[in-house]
Amino acid sequence: MIDEVSPEELMRLERIYIMPCVKKLVPAVFVEGKGAILKDVYGREYIDAYAGVAVINTGHCHPELVKAVAEQASKLIHSSTLYYTYPPVILAKKLSDIAPMDRGKPKKTFFCNSGGEAVEGAYFLAKKYTGKFEIITLQRSFHGRSLAAMSLTGQVRWKLKAGPSMPGVHFAPSYYCYRCPLNHKEGPPKCDYACAHYLREIFNTQTTGQVAAFIAEPILGNGGAVVAPPEYFKIVKEILDEHDVLFICDEIQTGFGRTGKMFAIEHYGVEPDIVTLAKAIAGGLPMGAFIAKSHIAEALIPGEHFSTFGGNLVSCMAAIANLEILKKENLIENAARVGGFLLKRFREMMDAHKIIGDVRGKGLMIGVELVKDRESKKPAKDEAERVILQALKRGVLVGIGGVEGNVLRVKPPLVITMEQAEKVAEALDGAITAVEKEMFS
Ligand SMILES: Cc1ncc(COP(=O)(O)O)c(C=O)c1O
Known part of the structure; x- marks a missing residue:
């Protein structure tokens, strides 16, 4: 049945039957994947640098x-967490062992279905534990x-017309050194981490003193692979501790x-109280x-939280296999090694490509920010979209992001080889050259 539909017909059917809220990145139909490679309906192969x-x-x-x-699906797919089953408990123990806080002590996990749901649950737990209701998040x-997660999101483009944020949400300046929100011309340590210290001002002037939690990504993902500077989270954590805030x-x-x-928080030598997880947790x-220090997790008593598909048995077994593969194949080390190589290659490209304003990242989470010119730093959004299409022509998929929509996001599977990474770099080099030619001719 599926094979009878041509790619053109598929695109037509999508326009009729799927809500139009997700903009397609590239006009390709993918049918298979292996390792870092995706194959389209015509059998063409692409390096998937967006994973x-x-x-x-x-x-x-x-x-x-x-x-x-397959093994779990053939035995039992779903029964709900109302009953005892093996996969969620075994997985929760494994997550407790690797969680970046309270090392050596058990931590407790709640399983749900998506990132947004995890964020909402984490916020709910923080409120329950502290008896307070406000939250500080980052621009x-x-x-x-989801509506609460959108409220905590500091980007207008993802909140359009959803109405005002929930009451009690406060926004702190982000740690975006390339476009410092506090207008410092020089980054840390020269700016003395003004963005981190600004949190005090937020506590003293915006809140009602009822702050349950501060929520932050250690690297702004959708915000454009913006890496927090080295001391940022240490300073923030000190301020949070002064106010008894999770x-x-x-x-x-x-x-x-x-x-x-x-x-990623392990790069910063700081321990969170609650960690939200999704995306790569179950390999697709x-x-x-969300996982929390045990004494905090105790605040959610029986009956206070539930998710029908949470702890799905097939997803849990996938997550357990996923953790084993990460370890067995040394993929975290590979992410650091290949990521370092790609960062260097992209930084070298800045000599030839004036539209690259900034290159940043850690491991295989890399952002290449495109600007009309380096002086004005005017975001080159249309150009970034054209680079994505040019990269597709060269057999590479990359993503796009940043508040201004002008950051190329390079986040390949951690199994990517050096050879494939070099192909990604060459494809982006060629793609940017093609777009610059159009811009400056
Ligand atoms: C940091 C972060 N938090 C939350 C989410 C939301 O996850 P989901 O789309 O699974 O709801 C995302 C998704 O991109 C994310 O990057």
Whole structure:
């Protein structure tokens, strides 16, 4: 039945039957994937340097993950967390062992279906534990598209017409050094981390003193792969401790090895209280989760939270296989190694390509910010979209992001080889050259 529909017909059917709210990145129809490669309906191969938006960390259709999924699916797909089953408990223990806080002590996990649901649950838990209701989040952050997660998101383009944020949400300046929100001309340490210290001002002037939590991504993902400077989270954590406020670390995009460590907050020497997870957790199967220090998690008593598909047995077995693959194939080390190589290659390209304003990232979470010119830093949004199409022609898929929509997002599966990474760099080089030719001719 599926094979009888041509790609053109498929695109026509999509326009009729699918809500138009998701803009397609490229006009291609994908039917297969293996490792870092995606294959389209015509059999053409592409290096997938977006990994389904930072999801496919262990590569497309890893045979061990596929086997785990098939075995569980043939035994029992769903029964709900109202009953005892093995997969969620075994997975929760494994997550507790790797979680970036309270090392050596058990942590507790709640399983749900998506990142947005994990963020909402984490906020709910913080409110329950502290008995307070306000929350501080970052400008330029992204926490999901459910209504509360949208409220916590610091980007107008993802909130358009959704109405005002929930009451009690406060926005702190982001750690975006390339376009410092506080207008400092020089970055840290010269600016003395003004953005982190500004949190005090928020506590003293915007809140009612009822702040339950501060939520932040350690690297702004959707916001354009903006990396927090080295001391940022240490300063923030000190201020949070002064006010007895929980730190919710959103590792939905950065988790599971993407940045060259299991969790990105490990680069900063700071421990969160609650961590939100999704995306790469189950190798492409739907799953979200939040994990908390045990004494905090105790605040959610029986009956206070539930999700029908949460802890789905097939997703849990996929997540267990996913963790084993990450470890067995040293993929986190590979992310650091190949990511370092790609960062260097993109930085070298700045000599030849004046439209590259900034290159940043950690591990395989890289942003290449395009500008009309380096003096004005005017965002080159249309050009970024054209680069994506040019890269497709050269057999490479990359994403796009940033509040201004002008950042190329390079987030390949962590199984990517050096050879494939070089092809990604060459394709982007060629794609940017083609777009610059159009711009300056
Ligand atoms: C940091 C972060 N938090 C939350 C979300 C929302 O996740 P989901 O789309 O699974 O709801 C995303 C998705 O891009 C994300 O990057």
